[in-house]
Amino acid sequence: MKFLQNGDVNLTTKTKTYALDSAGSRLFLILNPVAGSCKAEQVRNLLKQYCEMHGIGYDIYETTGKEHLPSIVRQAQEQDYSVIAAAGGDGTVSAVASGLLHSQIPLAIIPVGTANLLARELAIPLEVEAACQLVVKGGRIRKIDAMQVGDQILISHISIGSYSRIAERTTVAAKRYFRQLAYVWSALAELIGTRVWRFNLRIDDREQRIRAAFIMIANVGEMGAASLRWGAEVEPDDGQIDVCIVRARTLLHYLSFMWHILWRQHKQSPHTIYLRAEKNIKVSTKWNLPVRGDGEIIGRANVDIQIIPKAIPIIAPVVVPDKMAS
Incomplete structure (x- = not known):
């Protein structure tokens, strides 16, 4: 895997909420640069801005359309990432979620697709800057149901x-x-x-x-x-x-x-x-x-x-x- 940035981020989970600090854990973002409304440079710059502002590091993986995203996510779990984030549309989010099935690692969403239905449902901000703020500053955890078709979630x-x-x-x-x-x-x-x-x-x-x-x-x-x-x-x-x-x-x-x-x-x-x-x-x-x-x-x-x-x-x-x- 090729990472564009790297560093540390820590996630502390308590009941249904979480907050970030700089204790040494890490945040991993999967970015789909060709998602419906995605401006990849804007996502990278804003995430960099807010992570640096709060003393948080991160890694970014940009998709090519040729990889198997659930496998990428499972590899990331083996590297002790505490948060997996997906910047893309509903298809990207579900592919990343497939790799997180039965995992305790939470999924963060930066909705830059066409419809962004799950983000709308969960009231996740559709504006990129606000969504990056949510990833960095924290929120609550909602455990959502999934539909499994073969090995796809x-x-x-x-x-x-x-x-x-x-x-x-x-x-x-x-x-x-x-x-x-x-x-x-x-x-x-x-x-x-x-x-x-x-x-x-x-x-x-x-x-x-x-x-x-x-x-x-x-x-x-x-x-x-x-x-x-x-x-x-x-x-x-x-x-x-x-x-x-x-x-x-x-x-x-x-x-x-x-x-x-x-x-x-x-x-x-x-x-x-x-x-x-x-x-x-x-x-x-x-x-x-x-x-x-x-x-x-x-x-x-x-x-x-x-x-x-x-x-x-x-x-x-x-x-x-x-x-x-x-």
Whole structure:
């Protein structure tokens, strides 16, 4: 591994909060320089500024897109780092989290991706300087649930159907330059020809067959737009994963679905079914539909998910605003 900076940082954990000092432990940052909104030099400079201001050292690893990030994280744990930080989008964060499964080392997030859904959910600042301050000055620890697919850990959303097809239509370049707006054109193209598919769905060993436009499996409620949420009760640390089945067939159905979301009447929508899982979720279909997890396409046609409660400790602000407040 090539490190750009190095030094010492110490993390002291007490119940659900932590604080930094200079007792000799170390902070390791994984930086994705091509994440959606990332300005790598800005992240490096701000982290350097705040670490030096507080007498804290650090190491930075910049991704190339060719490495296996969970392995990099596991190597870092062997070098006695006390905090692992991820600067990137939801995909980068989940890849780093995969290497921290069942670890006591907390994960800090500097959200510089396109949607930054987990950061929004945990009220982690989206402004880079404030996020670096949180990493250095401290906060509280929230142990969030995880969704395991094979050897991969996902912590925000998994979708299959129209929603994942919209993501597949949207290019990396469009996401980088237009951010959330990049999905609008892809969504219009998809919804003009909207349709439903037949799925086999198993939740906690209970099986059923359904027809749906898409299935959203949500560990976080954030949709990434304003204060809109997939569900009023979706929380990342409640030991359960929410399954939102959207059965919209026409553009008018989608408009009705969005109206209920806007007014936080999710369960009153006639085009939506909500279910909850505590152990496992399996979705399969005969159609070659993409499966999207935390911003990346992770497979096609089927996904088998194991739920791991309280799997990843994440550093968040001490005071968390009410996400459902107007």
